[in-house]
Amino acid sequence: MAYKDLRDFLATLEKEGQLLTISDEVKPEPDLGAAARAISNLGDQTPALLFNNIYGYKNARVVMNLHGSWPNHALMMGLPKNTPLKEQFFEFARRYSQFPVPVQREETAPFHEVEITENINLFEILPVFRLNQGDGGFYIDKACVISRDVNDPEHFGKQNVGIYRMQVKGKDRLGIQPVPQHDIGIHLRQAEERGENLPVAIALGCEPVISTVAATPLLYDQSEYEMAGAIQGEPYKVVKAKLSDLDIPWGAEVVLEGEILAGVREFEGPFGEFTGHYSGGRSMPVIQIKRVYHRKNPIFEHLYLGMPWTEVDYMIGINTCVPLYQQLKEAFPEEIVAVNAMYTHGLVAIISTKRRYGGFAKAVGMRALTTPHGLGYCKLVIVVDEDVDPFNLPQVMWALSTKMHPKHDAVIIPDLSVLPLDPGSNPAGITHKMILDATTPVAPETRGHYSQPLDSPLGTEKWEKILGDMLRK
Template sequence: MAYKDFRAFLQRLRDEGQLLHIKQQVRLEPDLGSAGRAVTRLGANAPALFFDNIYGYKQGKAIAMNIIGSWANHALMLNMPKHTPIKEQFFEFVRRWEQFPVPVKRMDNAPFYEHEVSKNINLFEMFPFFRLNDYDGGFYIDKACIISKDLDDPDSFGKQNVGIYRAQVKGKNHLGIQPVPMHDIGIHLRKAEERNENLPIALAIGCEPVITTIAGSPLLYDQSEYEMAGAIQGEAYPIVRGKRTGLDLPWGAEIVIEGEVIARKREPEGPFGEFTGSYSGGRNMPIIEVHAVYHRENPILEDLYLGTPWTEIDYMLALNTCVPLYQQLKDAFPEIIAVNAMYTHGLLAIISTRTRYGGFAKAVGLRAMTTPHGLGYCKIVIVVDEDVDPFDLNQVMWALSTRFAPSKDLVLIPNASILPLDPSAEPAGITHKMVLDATIPVDPDIRGEFAQPLTPPAATDQWEKILRDLLQKNTERCNLPHENLPPL
């Protein structure tokens, strides 16, 4: 079943022991950023955090963090058991992705229309904003689903975009935004400014997790995020029309901000501690003029800590980056087995493939760099054989150490495009990229001493199951009260 809204997912997390309610009083700074960083150290089953006792704020103000910040929470987002392995989540994500498109469900009203503010807007008074990292240039809305449309084709539902972009709260009723040029919102803004028109925009904060995850996915330009969210959750996604922008909004959001990006106007924005683990510095960026704010009674402000990986954003953008790359590569090369682009939003990608002929793996790596996402990411692509699990870094390192010959298997592409946030780019937006071919050479590339590879003994799979079952029983035994322990 789909989660109808953000609160329904919070309840599921609570029921599964994956929501930690912090009842002690906290200060916005440094407590919230510190807690957001600290929870990422708790591993693959880290919980979400819920704060509702905030110093200086009346009861009713609440902040939620780390909502999809573990593989356990990610599995629950997919309505799978919380201990589902990553690889199983990947192939389930692929299976659902292939159900696209699922038509949306249009609603007449939404819970966030309960309260409307369109005069004397003061975002600072309405919501408990805070800085995540010490040298952030201000307060940021960093986990909103941001909706915009193509003004050259305004009636195209598919070309309407739902994306995740950082928005700096710069004044009572205006924001700064960073529209990466290769992302859909960058295309929308370019087209609007060519027409010398402002770009209508909406920010939906505190959405149920599927649309937030899909908003961070590199879909094709004319693919609807709402129709993909329907495919992932298994039923039509509910949307409602924006009162002022006419944009389609996630029905279950806690907070919605409507406004417009002002054409050809720029202001300094940043610095901000980014998902790369570095501050991005300050640049001139577009601004948003806020026209209206809508919110539920006692709205929950959702925030996302990001910094040196892994943090919530790495879980949130992991498989939804892998799967579209997998699909787009498989369209060109049916030999593709799996894609692991979980590292820093795909700046590094690992691809396993069957090899058709000598040099084939290098072509696969180059194709990855020309996918819609790869153009701005995929700085390093490692290609491995089908017998190597790209999600098992021990196997990947083995392949690199035994099957990669630096003199023959390194492909370097100078001065390629990259997103400006990559701290190694020089200038911002330009970098060298490389493909590392860690596959066994095949005809006509005959070289090396690759004898018949070792394969596991015949009963290995059966014994793995036996040992796992015994380990599980042993764990259950150890969890019994001492007096109930059976004799050894």
């Protein structure tokens, strides 16, 4: 099922009716951002957008909304495009558990067709534009950024592939926001403690699996490439960088090689973020680009993000849920049923669990807050019974409205860490967090009147299968 590159996946989307090509001339601003915002407003079954006639850019092609629907997410995994969301979650979890799958190393890659080592001008190479009108500049926001642990460079798993926003600051300079909770923040701190620059490689226009995994909150020593192999079901192909010991996705359309400059900070931002707010301006590190590679007539990929839901929410939805699910299963293997952390990258998480005894659900919520992702996110954790589908929001709201007692079931923990981009944090990076226990009380908690639950009619599950199969044809 593995896609060899972005073009291979686009061919599948077109075959499945999930790619819309716009051949009329469009302006970079506001048309590209507006179109990507508009397609997200039209539901969760929408296609990717391919623009091939952009004013001011001869022969440039830009793809947006590549991950921006559940059909596209299913096709990314090689599943039928009408695969239900909950089935996609459990299939992603099954493949996640197959980690690690060793990589396949190649000597050359298609992006080696064109190499630029002198007079680099990113404004000529890349079609750059503002996604939202209040952005402080042009951003690259869907590139895989590769860096390596400086203190343990031989550990393949400590090489990180992540997606970070990067502002185009000059012809050969980028600003980058390395959030301290993310791996590249650790790598940069290590390099700067040595007084050294941090080598990085930036891969644009990648096939969809590595972009998905790069946005997944893996453990620090888990390799994104070995996880990509597990998700796609065969070894992931990489090629060595020419200026460093970094591994690069073989199928990338464009690659930038350079270094984050030690101790250098410049003003970066503001930028319209996945929280639905502008993040403001901050002093951030700078990348010096030293070499560029790209395919002939490359296809560029951009990501619109703003008030949910947009493409980013589909790209970081299920792959945020599954690590939390797996880590909670390690602590409570018999109890945890499913986890829905698709909302604003897990700032809200809904956990379905069995209960051992009164108060158990609150302990599950506490454990979620102490997972690697929960430490920086998971501001609100809602815990529901095992028979409540956490992906079915009407069921979750029913549980909250009938099972949660404000006096007994709302737990607030003050002054915990959260990512600084959370606009509600005060000061930035600090927030109170809350657990809402919406499970049925069990002994020794005996409050409420829950002795006569309403069951579904006999045969409901049989008819779910019959009608579901009919709807999928």
